[in-house]
Amino acid sequence: MAKQYWLLKSEPNTFSLSDLAKSPKKTTCWEGVRNYQARNLMREMKKGDDVLFYHSNADPPAAVGTASIAREAYADTYQFDPKSKYFDAKADPENPRWEMVDVRYGKPFTRALGLPELREQKALAGMELLRKGSRLSVQRVTAKQWRAILKLGGL
DNA sequence: GCCAACGTTGGC
DNA sequence: GCCAACGTTGGC
Numbered sequence: 001m002a003k004q005y006w007l008l009k010s011e012p013n014t015f016s017l018s019d020l021a022k023s024p025k026k027t028t029c030w031e032g033v034r035n036y037q038a039r040n041l042m043r044e045m046k047k048g049d050d051v052l053f054y055h056s057n058a059d060p061p062a063a064v065g066t067a068s069i070a071r072e073a074y075a076d077t078y079q080f081d082p083k084s085k086y087f088d089a090k091a092d093p094e095n096p097r098w099e100m101v102d103v104r105y106g107k108p109f110t111r112a113l114g115l116p117e118l119r120e121q122k123a124l125a126g127m128e129l130l131r132k133g134s135r136l137s138v139q140r141v142t143a144k145q146w147r148a149i150l151k152l153g154g155l
Numbered sequence: 156g157c158c159a160a161c162g163t164t165g166g167c
Numbered sequence: 168g169c170c171a172a173c174g175t176t177g178g179c
Binding site for chain 3: 009011035056057060061115132133134135136137
């Protein structure tokens, strides 16, 4: 199958791309996705797929670099941990409701690509991220969009 | 802080 | 199955 491209949102206050760079083996599990659409997309991720790392709730919100999928979807253990903010009382250990993937650090862009700048790009017209009210924290990115953004980011 | 654009929950 | 109420995300 052709390589797939994804966008993952993260609030830099919570977990930034540089946090990922500092993580053990530059890899982290992507826990806490509690939206079925986003979960279903994660299930389609394949090891080695490319990831666009996006900082939401930042000023400005911006695409800041790349990562990749290091492990395909498996049960998100936080759903069973009553102490976790991601705890889900309705999750059944026999049939986990939520899954996560592992994400490995890639490269930072030479500069952050702010949302206003991304909106100006003709090549990115129709991109899910740029849709009004776009909230999904996991999104597909087309190969064309991926190439356009990497070029903008100096990679 | 406001609000648009959702998704979820639960009564009926 | 419908829909009102409510909660969340995230840009502005």
